[in-house]
Amino acid sequence: MTRSTLKVKDLHVAIEDKEILKGVDLEVSGGEIHVIMGPNGTGKSTLSSAIMGHPKYEVTSGSVTLDGEDVLEMEVDERAQAGLFLAMQYPSEISGVTNADFLRSAINSRREEGDEISLMKFIREMDKKMEFLEMDPDMAQRYLNEGFSGGEKKRNEILQLMMIKPKIAILDEIDSGLDIDALKVVSKGVNEMRSEDFGCLIITHYQRLLNYITPDYIHVMMQGRIVKSGGPELAQRLEAEGYDWIKKELGIEEDETEGQEA
Ligand SMILES: Nc1ncnc2c1ncn2[C@@H]1O[C@H](COP(=O)(O)OP(=O)(O)OP(=O)(O)O)[C@@H](O)[C@H]1O
Ligand SMILES: [Mg+2]
Numbered sequence: 087m088t089r090s091t092l093k094v095k096d097l098h099v100a101i102e103d104k105e106i107l108k109g110v111d112l113e114v115s116g117g118e119i120h121v122i123m124g125p126n127g128t129g130k131s132t133l134s135s136a137i138m139g140h141p142k143y144e145v146t147s148g149s150v151t152l153d154g155e156d157v158l159e160m161e162v163d164e165r166a167q168a169g170l171f172l173a174m175q176y177p178s179e180i181s182g183v184t185n186a187d188f189l190r191s192a193i194n195s196r197r198e199e200g201d202e203i204s205l206m207k208f209i210r211e212m213d214k215k216m217e218f219l220e221m222d223p224d225m226a227q228r229y230l231n232e233g234f235s236g237g238e239k240k241r242n243e244i245l246q247l248m249m250i251k252p253k254i255a256i257l258d259e260i261d262s263g264l265d266i267d268a269l270k271v272v273s274k275g276v277n278e279m280r281s282e283d284f285g286c287l288i289i290t291h292y293q294r295l296l297n298y299i300t301p302d303y304i305h306v307m308m309q310g311r312i313v314k315s316g317g318p319e320l321a322q323r324l325e326a327e328g329y330d331w332i333k334k335e336l337g338i339e340e341d342e343t344e345g346q347e348a
Contacts, residue, residue: 089116089282090153090169090253092137097148099129099136106132108310109148114254117282119299122289123321124307125329130289131175133307134256138172139165152254167196169253173243173260175289180230185242186212188230189249196250215248218278220271236263244275254285261295273298293325306332313338 092114099107106129114120122130136143137150139162150157152168160168180188189212194202203211216223219241231239240260247255257276261269276286276299288301296318304320305312308329313336314320323331332338 090285091115092157092170092254092285092287093149093151094133094137095149095151097133097136097150098146099132100144100146101132101142105146106143106310107136110307110310110312112287112305112312114285114287116253116285117280118303119276119280119286119288119301120303120305121296121301121321122287122305122307122312123291123324128307129310130307131258132310134172134174134258134287134289137165137256138162138170163195166192166252169196171247171250171252171255173240173247173255173257175258175262177231177239177243179232179234181232183230184227185230185245186226189246192246192250212245212249215245219245219248219275221245237265237268240264240272241268244272248275248279251279251284253283254287255279256287256289258289259291260288261290261292269295270298293321296321308332308336308338 094110094112097107097110098105110133112120122133124130132143136145137157139160145158152170155168157165157168157170190203190208193208197203212226213223216226221241225238225242228234231242234242240263243257243260260272264272273295279286288295288299290296301318301321304316304318306314306320306324306329314332
């Protein structure tokens with residue numbers, strides 16, 4: 087398998103005519119782990135939603151490609167089938183669909199007709215992964231995310247990730263709301279996925295996740311742009327000093343998009 091590449095070029099995205107992303111450039115390839123950090127309300131989740139094709143987010147210019155294919159031309163399910171995966175900041179609850187059924191149809195929708203995963207193989211694999219993630223086996227038969235605690239939802243997103251095996255995954259605040267042990271389990275899941283066939287973009291506020299997952303690149307998003315990129319040491323400096331020094335360095339003024347919760 088060749089390494090996949092997700093390329094985001096000069097991406098501008100608006101929500102209800104308000105420009106949120108103002109020219110984002112980013113490239114994530116198989117084998118790499120990228121991290122985006124940045125103040126609340128600067129457009130990190132907007133970037134993930136736009137890449138996955140959420141209808142509310144209007145791409146006004148720029149491009150997104152996966153291995154040269156135009157992602158913006160694809161329907162939402164085609165993006166997933168092409169190998170993109172998003173663990174949402176706030177995973178949705180789907181009543182009436184069990185976790186296991188959801189997973190199995192997600193896997194099969196990414197496979198050719200006639201090549202569907204057998205029920206036995208699916209169950210064996212799911213059991214193994216759930217054990218690896220120290221999940222209660224009952225979670226398989228519960229409705230997707232319904233009544234799951236915050237941390238259970240995040241762990242379940244990692245189960246999906248490990249079962250679906252996307253080419254490129256975006257994990258939006260996968261560490262938020264996790265207790266210390268859960269943080270380790272979730273990190274273990276991401277580390278288990280690490281290979282040339284898997285590229286990952288992690289959105290986080292805290293350096294502590296990076297004690298468990300060693301990233302290759304850190305990017306800082308502010309006011310709808312990636313304003314700075316570096317190695318893991320950048321996350322350490324942000325943890326210690328916050329974002330003011332970057333604003334000073336770049337001469338960025340506070341604006342109305344900052345300090346707001348999404
Ligand atoms: N569906 C929406 N309708 C209206 N405004 C939105 C919508 N989604 C995002 N926004 C606005 O876009 C801006 C960026 O939001 P976004 O969720 O991308 O921020 P974020 O960087 O992920 O923040 P956080 O760190 O708090 O998760 C915010 O000002 C937010 O209020
Ligand atoms: Mg967000």
